[in-house]
Amino acid sequence: MDPAVLREDMVDGLVHESKGVLADESLAVAMRDVPRHEFVENESAAYADRAHECHGTRVLAPSTVARLLEALAPRRGDSVLVVGAGVGYTAAVLAELVGETNVHAVDIARPMVYEARANLERAGYGGVLVDCRDGARGLPAYAPFDRILLEAATVSPPRELLEQCREGGRIVYPRGAQPQRLEARRPDGTTERFGAVSFEPLLVDGEQVGAVERNRTAREDVEHATRRAQSRTGWEREWIEWEG
Template identity: 75%
Template structure:
């Protein structure tokens, strides 16, 4: 079947009363325009509303993409950072709204960065910038951003991302651990809750698929070092002036 027909059916389904997940006309128009089949191998699979797996990462279902993008309240000309490039589809939808040269995406997985770049170029969005880096650190070279989308769960947004927002900016992220909801946090710390979601936690350097050293261990090492520093007492504290504190015997 013609991919354009499949794409129309996909968006119609998301807007239907049965699913009721897509209410923003701007996002709907963008999703009708982006050739999702350029980001996945099979046309029918590309337009089915279900999750897939590519290169060890979850490719979001179209309904999840819609849920993520609507709270961003995107406008033409916004500078946007996507933390979690994936296969590039979400970045393409954002590019349709704000302009491709205003979209910056980062991913901690180098194979995914390469995949996203190739997919975006093939789909006609070669102006989207995709870079390999730890998303928790944001993309300071291109900050500030009007909108930041974090496609990974966290209890609170990383401080670096909040610091890279414009004064009127907002970050949208899955908030929580076991039970999660989308939250939008503005630059002045106001929060707004949206739909329930389920995402994997934010990865940091070393935890990505294929890494030589698992980031879990890096995180554990950091936590143990902190605990050791906080638990030091007496002779372990190098800064104590023992001769002065002990006094004459």
């Protein structure tokens, strides 16, 4: 069957009241335009509303992508960072919404970076930047961002991502362990909560597929040490300065 017809059916199903996960018209148009079969090997399965596995990671179901991007609420011209590039499909939909050169994506797993780059190039979104990075550290060279999307769960957004979000911007992430809820947070601390979701936790260096070591506390240790150093006041600081 013609992929364009399959895309129409997919989006119609997401808009229909039986699911009701897609209300934004510009997002609906974007999802109708992006050739999802370029990101999922099985063309017929690409437009089914279910998740897939690829290189040890989960390819989000179309309904999940719609929920994430409805919560993110990007606008044309926004600078967007996607943490967890995966196969690149979410970044491609964002490219339709904000312009491909405004979309930046990072993934901690190098094989997924190669996969996303190849998929995006083949689908016509070669202007999207995809880099291999620890997502918790963001992409400071291209900050600040108007919108930041985490496709991985965390108790709260990492400090460096909050610092890279522009004033008045928005970070969307699955909050908590289990159960999780989708949450949008602004740099001033205000939040908006959405429905329940289920995502894998945000990985740090050493946890990606193929890594030799796993150390979930690496990022937390660095942040704790930084906060502790910055909190020193009184005689401790004076004594250190006097010694210098």
